Amino acid sequence: MLTVNEITKSFNRKFALDTVSLEIKKGEIYGLLGPNGAGKTTLIRIINQIIQQDSGTIRFDGKLMTEQHLRHIGYLPEERGLYKTMRVLDQLIFLAEIRGLTKSEAKRNSLFWLEKFQIQDWSKKRIEELSKGMAQKIQFISSVLHEPEMLILDEPLSGFDPVNVELILNELKSFKEQGRTIVLSTHNMRSVEEICDRAALIHASKKIAEDTVWNLREAQKQGEFFIRFKGNMISFANSLWIDFELIDKKEISDSRFETIVKMRRGNKIYDLLKALMGNVEIEAVEERFPSMQEVFIELTKEKEVEDEK
């Protein structure tokens, strides 16, 4: 759907993006991750043609991206902004019209979304009368009003309370079900794990990883297993001997424990199960994958060490 090919952009002779390439497929939710100042917002602005790349190309549905394609994109920037003295409905209609809708379509869609979010009472209010969270909702609506094929959202969850985070995440899932593509730039790793199909990590102007979320997590796994058992902790520890390492333990009820065990000397999960069987009553076993938070930290650390060398 969107092919970013070797995009380079520099400001004052300093690279903001250094030959970054991405492939975003139709119907997927794509996470764009990276620490602050990595170049995510610059990339998003280039995709939206707000700023021009120094080199590289962007293709939308296989064609070189032009202004015409912008009306198929919905954009929610990180820095939110609305006309403070304008009324909610007027503002939504205006923003939908500049995205190519007719006035009647813009009004119909605006009212639909206000009703969907159960905020139709706000339509006559001025933005300055709304709270920050309320204004965020309006901003989110403004980015989806024109029914775009692709949504580019820069930190869409910041400023929302947990209830509204859930509301927005559900909307994003529903967009995905409708076959729309979503590019999500966020620091909220829980949401990345929850809804993203694939993700790329940008660090210091370069892309350092790109894969499915599960592959990224798998690539960073440490051979650790979660085990819940019933029995004696000493028997459990003795069974591990020197082939396995007990990383963490927690007693969750009488004689019931949750533990993290790491494989040693090339042992596999069935070796562990064999060692434990007969000593404790195993209730649950699961391979432990690092969270996206851990993947993010690990990869950026690795990159920093590499750069220092």
Place this chain on the structure above:
Amino acid sequence: MRNSWLVAKRELKERISNSAFLWMLFIGPIVSLFLIYLLFKAGDEGKSTLRILIVDPINLMDTKIVAQEGKTIDYYFTDKYIEVEEFRDSKKYKDFDALMEVNEKILMNKKAFIFYRESPSPDLKMQLKFQLERRVEEVMIEEFTRLSVDEFRQIKQPLNVDFRNVYDPKNEASDMEGWVGFVFGAIIVLFVLLFGMTILRSTTREKSNRIVEVLLASVKPSRLMLGKITGIGISALIQIIGWIILISLGLFVFRQTIFPDLFDLSSWEGIQVTSDVQQQIIDSTPVGRYNQFIELIYERINFGYMLIHFMLLFVLAYFFYGSFFSAIGATAGTESDGQQFLFPILFILGFSLYAGYYAIILPDSQFTQWMQFIPFTSPVVVMVKIAQGYPDGTYYFAIFSILILIVSTYVFLSIAGRLYKNGILQFGHQVRIRNLISWLKKS
């Protein structure tokens, strides 16, 4: 262009729904009309009828001043000598508004005193002075010459040396018309400044509340800038048209109700004035000048011709200067930064007014010729020159000036568009010439 128009419509809607806009629409013309009224009325201030007692112990005036009695000045004569204090304090004279003493010395030293209780209006003062002068003149003619009054006045007529431009032998251009052009030019400057500031504020506000990023994802920066300037410009145009309509209506009402008498010199009852005498009065008296002003406004200015040029020059000047205001707003890191960069523009606008003034005083000078072609000053100078009237065959100067202004506006809008594009997403920085140059170089 659709999006530019949408941006323009939004700006326009925001402006005209603002109560300050509506206030300005009505208060501006009302204040202007009030000032015009004061200016006209200043000539009609003070007491408007007079009962004057003339002390003439030797009967020099033969108990008459004018042939026919008028409605505004009544003359009463007495041969009894009256002191000023007595006139002032005695109940006997309380019905008289002024006292004048006439004696034989008046024919020699040509000096007379009129003691009034309440200052007469300039109009009445003028009538009184004029009537007395003519009566004293008649007495002197009778006393010292054998000429008839008409013969004497023919001889007395001074040589009228009139300096005229070879390109304007009929003297159609004048200072007064030039000033009218200057006022039109000043209105252009005023509106460019007021609405230019609106462009600046609106741009910095969009920049600081970051909505500009949402807009730029749909609208090209240059079109966003053009839409903004156009929307605010249309609101300025509505304001100006509103002013023109309301001021015109006000002038019409003035003409119908308040000022016809002031304009009509024949209302000076008792004196039959010929047209050359009337012109002399017009040229030499404050009242005449007020009448000249009224005549200028109502008779001599071709408002249709002026307004067409005014509208054209206003639109061009607005877009020309608007591009600067817009570029300043987009490139400024903070609002206060933007204010600092305003000073050069304010200076240039002030200078354009000076150039307009210079064009009134020295319309044919080299400086004026140059200033009418320089786009920074041409809107005011061309307005002055159009009001003065271009001498036959030289109107092409105005066309040439307008063409230069059109081309300059296009060039400066392009330059401003580039600065706007590269500066609008820069925040919190100090504007440096180096940055501006690098933004100008970027595509």
